[in-house]
Amino acid sequence: MALVETWRNGAVAGIRMNRPDRANALSAELVEALLTAINEAIDSGARILVLSGNxxxxxxxFDLSTLEQENDASLMYRFLRIELLLQALYYAPLYTVALVHGAVSGAGADLAAACSRRIAAPRSSLRFPGIRFGAVLGTRRLMALVGAKARAILLEQERVDAEEALRINLIDRIAQQDEWDAIVESLECSIAAVPxxxxxxxxxxDIAHGDRDLGLLARSIAExxxxxxxxxxxxxxxxxxxxxxxREGIVGS
Incomplete structure (x- = not known):
């Protein structure tokens, strides 16, 4: 099964993460597949890139399923590759749109924050727990979106629901998933009018910030x-x- 599914519709290129059994967690292989797909979308001449997940x-x-086989060096490398993935989205010479649903966490929330627009389904939520183990990943980009509120989001470790995320500009719009195609079509019309x-x-x-962001992450995980x-x-x-x-009446493990 392919780790990512790609599609093209006019000026819109789509990338859909395809590890539903692992909540689309970012394994080393998925990160590399996403980087390849982003570069292919850029080379294709698309004007808009839509990122979603099955x-x-x-x-x-971050995919923790291989944690027992990792060491500090391999984990550091994986984090640095994720930062380069986030930068590939953030600085891509096309308009990037994240279609967010479900409970989004850590580097997944950073993926959304790295996109130009963030459309969320109702009852979605985002959380940024990486600071609990010392990873300063995507912090400047988060602060650029929500301002000083980023400190509370990071340090208090609260999950931000869709309504609060909309209020603080972490997402741009709440919309049912069956509305997403029409929203993307509208964006395509708007972007097409811009050279x-x-x-x-x-x-x-602000592409000059990229090396500084990478350096901050490297310093934070080098301990x-x-x-x-x-x-x-x-x-x-x-x-x-x-x-x-x-407590929440949920059955499962």
Missing amino acids: GATFCGG TESASQVMQL PGLKQRMQEYWLAMKAERAERLP
């Missing part, structure tokens, strides 16, 4: 013990979920 959620964040070169220049206005911190985080998340399921 299954119950847009993206569940291609002018649009590219607008999308890349020895990254794998241990991530293991502790993962155990804490499982304990929180086990406690939450009975």
Whole structure:
């Protein structure tokens, strides 16, 4: 099964993450597949790139399923590749649109935040837990979207529901999934009226920040013990979920 599905409709190129059994979590392989698909969309001459995910959620964040086989160095490399993926979206010379649904977490929320527009289904939510294990990923881009509120989102670790995300500009619009095609078509009409070169220049206005963002991430994860911190985080998340399921009347494990 392909890790990403791609499609093209006029000036719109689409990339759909396709790991529904893993909540589209960002494995090393999925990150590389996304980078390839983004570059292909750019080379194709598309004006708009739409990013979405199959299954119950847009993206569940960093894939922790191989954590036991990782070490600090391999985890650092994976984080750096994710930052380069986020920059590929953020600085792409085309208009990027994230179609968000479900409980979106960590690097998945950063994926959405890196896009030009963020359309969310009702009952969606976003959370940025990476700071719990010391990863400063996407922080400047988040602050550019929501301002000083980013500090509370990161430090208090609250999940931001769609209504609050709309209020603080973390998303641009709440819309049912059956409305998404019409929204993208409307955006295509608007972007088509802007000369291609002018649009590219607008999308890349602050490209000089890219190296600084990569450096901040590298410094944050260079402290020895990254794998241990991530293991502790993962155990804490499982304990929180086990406690939450009975309280919310959810059956499962």
